Amino acid sequence: MAGALHPDQRKGETIKSFVVLRPGATATEQDILEHCQRQLAAYKVPRRIEFVPELPKSSMMKILRRDLREREIARMKGTGPPSTESSTSPPTARSSAPSSRFR
Numbered sequence: 001m002a003g004a005l006h007p008d009q010r011k012g013e014t015i016k017s018f019v020v021l022r023p024g025a026t027a028t029e030q031d032i033l034e035h036c037q038r039q040l041a042a043y044k045v046p047r048r049i050e051f052v053p054e055l056p057k058s059s060m061m062k063i064l065r066r067d068l069r070e071r072e073i074a075r076m077k078g079t080g081p082p083s084t085e086s087s088t089s090p091p092t093a094r095s096s097a098p099s100s101r102f103r
Contacts, residue, residue, distance in 0.1 A: 004068040017046035
């Protein structure tokens with residue numbers, strides 16, 4: 001599971017959680033929300049949940065939350081794939097080109 005800030009028109013940003021289930025495991029959005037409400041402070045509980053087949057990772061196996069956020073922004077603008085509760089398309093891979101911030 002990874003959380004990322006999700007653009008929100010009313011609040012500016014809210015928390016969206018991206019969940020990858022283990023093979024054979026089952027869970028619903030309600031199950032995840034109930035677990036988060038029991039374990040997290042109210043302001044940390046995600047407002048939206050999306051099930052994805054895999055999370056984008058760097059070569060060091062760190063989750064690329066920036067990619068998740070960029071994908072959400074593209075969806076809101078209408079240029080990305082539509083968000084579904086059980087998305088089947090894996091996130092796009094990051095370019096191997098160095099970032100402009102390091103130049």
